[in-house]
Amino acid sequence: MTDQRKIDITQLDPQQLSQLQSQFESELTHFQTSLQALQVASVRYKECISNITQLQVPSTNTEILVPLSSSLYVPGKIKNNDLYLVDIGTGYYVEKSSKDAVKFYEGKVKQLELDHSKLVGIVNEKQSTLQRVRLVLREKVMLLQQQQQQQKQGVKA
Template identity: 30%
Template sequence: MADMNGQDPRVLANQHREFQRRAEMVQQQMSMVQLSLEDCNRAISTIDELNNVSAGSEIMFPIGSGSFVYANITHTDKTVVDIGAGYTVERPLPEAKEILQRRRERLTTALENINNTLAQLGQQMQAIESFLAKLQQPQGNVGSQ
C-alpha cells in the first residue's frame, strides 16, 4: 500500500470498500469476544462470591437480562465449568477459577489481536483516502510565469 502511484483510482476505491467490509467483520468479532470476556469475568466473580457462602444458604442467582431466581446452595466447594467443544466438567472452585482465568487471558490476547487488525485496516483505508484526496486536488501550474 505504500506506493499507490499509477494505480487506477477505481481499483483503490474498490480496495477501500473491501477494507471497510473487513473492518465491519472484525468489529463484529470484537463484540463477540468482548461479550465472552464479560461473561468470563462474571463467572470468576461468582466463584469468588461462592467462597463467602455456606451450604444451605439462599441466594438470588442471575438468570440473564437483569432477572434473578432464588436458589438454595447445596454445594459451595464445586462447580461445573465449560472446557470447550460442548464439554463441561465438575471441578473444585479454585480449579474452575484457574480454568476461567486462562480463558480470560486467551480472550484478552484475542481482543488485542483484533484491535491491532482493526488499526491496520484503518491505516490502509486512511492511506487510500489521502491518496485519492490528493488526486482530486487541482494541480498547480508549475513553472508558469
C-alpha cells in the same frame, strides 16, 4: 485469508482504489464487530469468576432460587459450594472445584485479552492503510478533474 501481495497504491486507477477502499472498510467493520464480541465474552467470563467467589462463603446450605424457566423459580439450597459444572464448549460440561473453575475462567480471560490486543494492532494497521488509500484516491480524483478542466479550456481556446 488476507492478501499478502504488496501493491503500490499510487499505481492503481481511481476505480480500483475505490474498490480497495470499500474492501478495507468492510474488513474493518468485521474486525470491529469481532473486537466487541471479544469484550462481551471477557465480561461474561469475569462475571462467572465473581459468581464463584461470591459463593465461597463458609456456610453451606446457602439458599438460592433455582430458575426452571425464565419466569419460574424453585427455592433450593447449595449443598456443595466447591463443585461446579463448567461449559467448555461444543455442549461439553466438566465438573470442577471452585479453584479449578476460577483457574479455567482466568485462563480464558487472559487468552481473550491477548487476542484483543492482537486484534487492536490489526485494526490500527488497517485503519492507517485505509487512510492512505483514501488520500491517494482523493489526489487522483482531483488530478483527473484538473485535467478535464484543462481539456475544456483547451477546446474553448
